[in-house]
Amino acid sequence: MATVGLLIPTAYGVNDVRYSYYGGGQQIWIPAARTAAVSANYGQVANFVEDSAANDPISGHAYYFPSTGLPADAWRVFCPDPPDTCTEDQAQADAWVQYEIFPADLPGDISLSGKWYFWTRTQQLYSDSDAEYNQDSDWLVVNGNPLGFSGTNDKGDIDITDHVPTDAEWYTAVTKGAVNEPQREYDRICNDIQHVEWPPGSPKQDGRRPNWVWLGNILANGNYRLNKNFKLINDRITFRIYEAEASAWNGCIDVICWSTIESYIPTDADFNQALILGQCPVQHTTSGSDPASHDNASNTTMTITGTDLHLVSSVKLVPSGGGTELVGTNLAAGAGNTTLTAEFPTQDAQWGTYDVVTLQPNCATKTLPGAFQLTCATATVFSGIEPGTVSNPQYPLQFTIKGANVTLLTSVTLVYANEDNPDNPHIVGTNLVPSGDDLIATFDLSCFNGEGGPAGPYHLEGTRNPDCSNPDRLSNALWVVKPPTGFACVWQPWAAPWSELNRGPDLDPDPVGEAYNPTNWDYSFSQDTNLGLAKDTPDSSTTAFHFFWDSQPPETGTRAGSGGVYQEISVTPGVPIEYSFWWKGQATYLANDNIWYELLLLDGPFNLYYADGYQEQTRQQNNPYMVRKKIGTDGNPFAWEQITDQTPADQGNYGPRPQTITPVNDVVTVVFKCGRVPSGRLEFLVDKIEVRQGGGSNLIANGDFESGTQVYSCENEWVFKDSCEADYWRWSPLTPPGCPNPFADYDADADVDQADFARFQLCYTGPTQPIVANECRCFDSNNDNYIDQIDAFAFEVCASGPGVAADPTCDD
Missing domain, CATH: 2.60.40.1220 (Immunoglobulin-like)
Incomplete structure (x- = not known):
């Protein structure tokens, strides 16, 4: 296999590596002619050659992969129309160019490690034919780019550190069917040159000759920004570019730019002003x-x-x-x-x-x-919102917004604090009225609002007229709490929004009345273990908590999902949490299954955004902590195991997990959860739960699951979906406490009028559909889990009209 060097002698500086610091990051600029090696296969002197027709390359030379000498169809990625003009079983040609970056090329503050984003200045021969102008791309392969670096599905390039990679080892990264075969979203460069759109949504640029474009993204894969890992191996960064669609229309390369920041977009002027080592004796x-x-x-x-x-x-x-x-x-x-x-x-x-x-x-x-x-001189700065916590809001509420110059705001919004979801509820404030230095605003957080008001934290945002900047967001300004109602179960069940809620026949007391099937929680060992896991306890007591993520015999179906139980406890802020518990579990397992058993300590009241959504991401404003997590890797059970706050820290995705928390709130939620993807069986047992502060008394109720009052009723709790929740929420079918008197006075303004009746109409279910929205349960005058004609008649009896006091005994 032949290899040649094409280190073309030119005037000083033309082919030197350059560097810059644009946009607060670092850039490395490599002229296309500064090659370390070029393949010379298939009878050619070189497979990467100068494009003499390229007009005005800013580096002086542009290069591309022609198809000369290559095997038939080796260079096509997809067959063009019409059919039968090429074969679909293409081979990857061994045609490449190699570049190397040395520390000696750059100043000492340029770190040749970590994530670098790729750009190239490119153009292609002009064509109106889709079959021709789509023959433009190449593959990018970096030594030191490991499996999974750029994303979960990234197969990596090569990562060979103990010797200089051979041509055969490089070749695996572009060979179809190899473990590290090329991937369109991670390895493709110089692609779709005829319509470059970056940033997404910007006007398209046409890179067909005589135009030039800077290209570093793949349009066909969600505008993915190409990036690779830099690792010094043999005292250099080495990368290769292989042909993917060699032809006259293959994208030529003028300059390569690597940047440490994703947002940076190179320009021709940036290259021309970039520096060559030695030009600047002393750099400020x-x-x-x-x-x-x-x-x-x-x-x-x-x-x-x-x-x-x-x-x-x-x-x-x-x-x-x-x-x-x-x-x-x-x-x-x-x-x-x-x-x-x-x-x-x-x-x-x-x-x-x-x-x-x-x-x-x-x-x-x-x-x-x-x-x-x-x-601006009158900038608005938020300091708070009062009240800071609301419980189960069922109608619009007034809030007082505090801070500097808040009365100058033209709008205010509460934004649900789930940074992972761009479609979060945005609750816009109405009836803005100044009150001294404060601003009064009304927010409808009830489920009847079209956006809905799920439980959890909300950010406060505001806007000003163009004469002044908008205030900085006040993070976690408001908490919406929706406490469970009905039976007084100290351990409350919950399920994640994506879960396939499941049941056994003995947990189906009223199929017609169910909103969703309940998950399988068992306080009394009345449920069988599907995997033969012994129903024992670590202290030989009668029962432990048993949670299983599949159906009970004789049903055989399995499910995927995540869920468990939680308990809120009162704590002293500033005092670390001490805990001890025992757990064991088992699951069916196939390769690549995801199985987990977890303890979470939430610094605040329960909400599903944190209980389910928090997965050790680097998300800001996280107040919970996943402190313990065991990963299921095979079908073998793990035996009873005691875990305490002194147990050595688990290794998480971003370093060691915290062993405990020091709460800033006066409520902490203890969450035990498990789950799996895809469907399969799973058993989870927990017992002897103790949570203390400063060596004091146990703050957990029924931590040994021996309380007889917590058995039947709590095992038969149902998981409902609140009509506006972003997540599944546990609701009892019973009437919640605190209903207005009379029951029909929905907005609690002492009369029963058209406003109340409008809400009643939205809640009406008829005699066949059970109640789902918790906000409607007070209209269930006879507690039969339906809003029907019986309740409509009771409403009519209580109707008084606007401004006329209703009779508080009308529903007795």
Whole structure:
């Protein structure tokens, strides 16, 4: 197998590696001609050749993969129309170019490790034929890019550290059927050059000749940003580009750009201004600036910190989203050249976020992204909302919004705090009325609101007129709590929204009346274990809690899902939680099944966003902690095991999990859960649960599951879905406490009128469908789990009209 080098001699600097620091990140620029090696297979002198027809490459040369000499159809990814013009069983040609990056090419602050995003300046021969202009792509392979680095399904490239990879080892990463075969969303480059759209939604750019485009995304896969892992191996970063669609229309490469930040988009000017090592003998650096914010009522004097700041010739405040730059004047370096002061004309300037940019002749421009916030003189700053917690809201409520200049807001919104879901409920405030320095707003968090008001935390957001910036979001400003009702079960069952709720025949007391089948929880060992797991306890007591994620015999169906039980306890804020419990479990297992058993401690009341959604992500504003997790890996059971807050920490996805929590709230929710994907059987037993603070008494009720009063009623609790919940919620079919008197006065304004009747109509189920929405249960005057004509007659008896006091005995 032949390999040739194409290190083309040119004028100084033309083929040198360049570097830059645009956008607050780092970039490495590689001219296409700076190759380390090029394949010379299939009788060709080189398989990666200069594209002499490329117009005006900024590096001086552009290269591409022609199809000359390659096996027939080796270079096609998909067969074009019409049919039978090529075969579908294509082979990958062994045609490639290799590039290498050495630490000696770059200054010491460029770290050749971690995630780097790929871009290339490219164009292709012009064509109107889809079959031709779609012959444009190549494969990108990096040594040191391991399995799963770019995503769960990423098969990786190669990761060979103990020797220089052979051509055959590189070749596996582009061979169809290999373990690390190429993947369109992770390895494809120079693809869809004829319509480049980045960022998503921006006007399309046409990269057909004579145009050039910077390309680093795959349109056909959700605009995925191409990225790879950098790892120094043999004192260098090595990557190869293989042909994927070699032809006259193959995308040529002019310049390759690697960037540490995803949001950066290269430009031709950026390449031309990028630096070559040695051009800048002494480079200034910046580490911070002060003040971080200022209002536009006056000009601003700013102090920038760093090194060698006397070399800076110009300082600018550049709007992060585009706009008029503010140029600093009266620059003065401080002692040791570690500070630099400048005056900026911020008076009456546009409010917003600005980058602090320092320029040095013949050296790198340094940027402190988003380091300065210019506000208006009357900026709004939230300090709180009252009340901060509401329980089971069933009609619109008034709230008091506090903070600086909140009366100048034109709108306010409560946003459900699930950062994973872009379609979160947004509850818009109405009837905004100033009250001194505060703002009164009405929010409808009831389930009759079209958006709905699921339980959990809400962020507070607001908007101003264009004359001033919007206030920063107040995170977790409001908590909506929906406590369970009905039987006083100290351990409350719950199930995740995606679960396939299941049941056994003995847990089906009234199929017609069920909203959803209940999950299988068992306090009394009355349920059989489907996998033969012994129904014993760690202390030889009578019972333990038994949870199973499948059907009871004689039913044979299995399910996927997640769920369990929880208990809220009163705690002293600031005192660490001490705990001890025993668990054991078993599940059927096939390769790649996901099975889990967990203890979560939620710092606050129960809500399903945290109980189910929290999976050790780097999500901000997380208040719960997954403190214990056992992964099921095979069908063998794990025996009774005691876990305490002193048990060594589990290893989580982002490092060791915390062993306990120190609550900031006066309520902590103890959650035991298990689950599996895909369907299968699962058994989970828990016993001897103790939770204490400071060595005090056990804060858990019925932690040994020996309380007879907690057996039958709690085993037959049902899991309902609240009509506005984003998640499944546990509701009893019984009338909740605290209904108005009389029952028909829904809005509790002392009369029974059309407003109450409008709600009644929304709740009406008739005699065949059970109640689902908890907000409707007070209308169930005879507690039969239906809102029907019997209840309509009772409503009519109590009707009084607007402003006329209703008779509180009308429903006695």
